[in-house]
Amino acid sequence: MNKQIILLPGDGIGREIMDSAKVVLQAVAHEYGHSFTFHQHAIGGDAIDQYGTPLPEETIQACQNADAILLGAVGGPKWDQVAVHLRPERGLLGIRKTLGLFANLRPVKGFQALLHASPIKEEIIQDSDILIIRELTGGLYFGQPSERRDNGNAVVDTLSYTREEMERIIDKAFESARIRNKHLTSVDKANVLESSRLWREVVEEKAKDYPDVTVEHMLVDACAMKLITNPSAFDVIVTENLFGDILSDEASVLTGSLGMLPSASVRSDGVGLYEPVHGTAPDIAGKGIANPLGMILSAALMLRFSFGMEEEASEIEKAVNECLEQGYHTADLRIKDGIQVGTKEMTDKVLENLTAKSISDSICNTYV
Ligand code: ATP
Ligand code: MG
16 A cells, blocks of 8 residues: 655654654555555644744644654644744644544553553453544634633633534544454443533434443443443543543553554544554753654554554554563663663564564465
8 A cells, every 4th residue: 555654753852752653654564565655743832943934834744644644743842932822832732633533543552661650540440452542633622702701700612513523522432442352431420411422323323323332321420430340341441632632641640651652633534644542852952762663653643543454453463562571671660570672672673573474474474
C-alpha cells in the first residue's frame, strides 16, 4: 500500500522521538512491501519560530492531503510569554479542528514488565485491555456562551451537542467494539443531564445496527470507580468530551507507564492524527534520553486505525513488549534488573526485535 504520512515533530522531545517512529515504519514498510512517503512540517513553538504562527498555512495544506499524521508534542517554557491565541498548543487544537478529527481513541493496555509500577494491584489490572473513545469537538469545551457575568461574579459554560455529532462518535464506538471484544460501555450522567438523555437515545437506536455488540449504560461516577476496581470488565468505553478527558487520564494510570501511551484523533473516513499522550518534557529535552515507545506505539495505532494494517501494528506492539521483557528501558521506566538505555538504543532494540521476528518467520517458511 502506498501512503502519504505527514510528520509534525513539534517541540522538546517531540523532535527527538519522531525519528524513532519513522525508522520503525520504514522497517515495517520494507517487511510488508508497503510504500510510505514522509513529509515533515512545522507546528507549535517550532512553527512560531519559523513562521510566526503555531499552525502555518503550508502545514494545514499538507495535512489536508495526507493519509495520516504523526505528531510529537508541542509547547515548552520558551513560548510561555506568547499571546494566548498564538500559543504552541493552538497549533494542535487548530489542526484537529481543521481536519474535523472528532474521535479521540486511547487504548489502555499495560505491558507486563511495567505493571509493578501501577498504583493498582497487579492482579486487578492483569487482564485489562480497554479502548476509551472520547468525543473531541463538542460539549462543554466548545459550547457558547462561555463567559463571566454579573461583574465577573457569575459564570456560564454551555454543554451543547447535536444528534449528528452524537451519532458519528457512537457509530465509531460500535465499529471499534465490533472488531475488538464486542462489548460497549456508554458513559453518561443521564440521571441529571438532558444531553445525556439524548445520548442514551442515540446509543439505543444505533445498537439496532450492531446486534453482535452488547451495550451497557453506565453513569460516569460509577464508571470512574469501576475503572480502578474492576478494569477488566471493560472493552470499549464511549463518552462525551469532558467525561472522556477525565476518564482517559484516570485509566492511563492503570498501566504504570503514562509516558508510553499512544493516542489517536480520527474522523469517519479513517484520516487521523497520532501522538503520544505525554508532552514535550522540557526537563529532559536535548539529552537523548527520552522514551520513544509512546511515539512508536502511536505509529502502530496509525497502521491499525488509518490503514487497516492490523498485523503490522501488532508486530510493532510485540516488538516493544519483547524489548521490555528483555529488560531494556529508558530512564523514566523501572524494570527489576533491567538495562537502562537512551532514545536511540531503545529504538534500535525495537528494530532488532521486529527484524528478529521476520527472520525467524522466513526460516519457518523455508522449512514448511
Ligand atoms: P507539556 O506542557 O508539553 O505537557 P510537561 O512539562 O507537562 O510538558 P510532560 O511531557 O507532560 O511535561 O512530562 C511530565 C514528566 O514526565 C516530565 O518529568 C518528563 O520528563 C516525563 N516524560 C514525559 N514524557 C517522557 C518520555 N517520552 N520519556 C521520558 N520522560 C518523559
Ligand atoms: Mg503535561
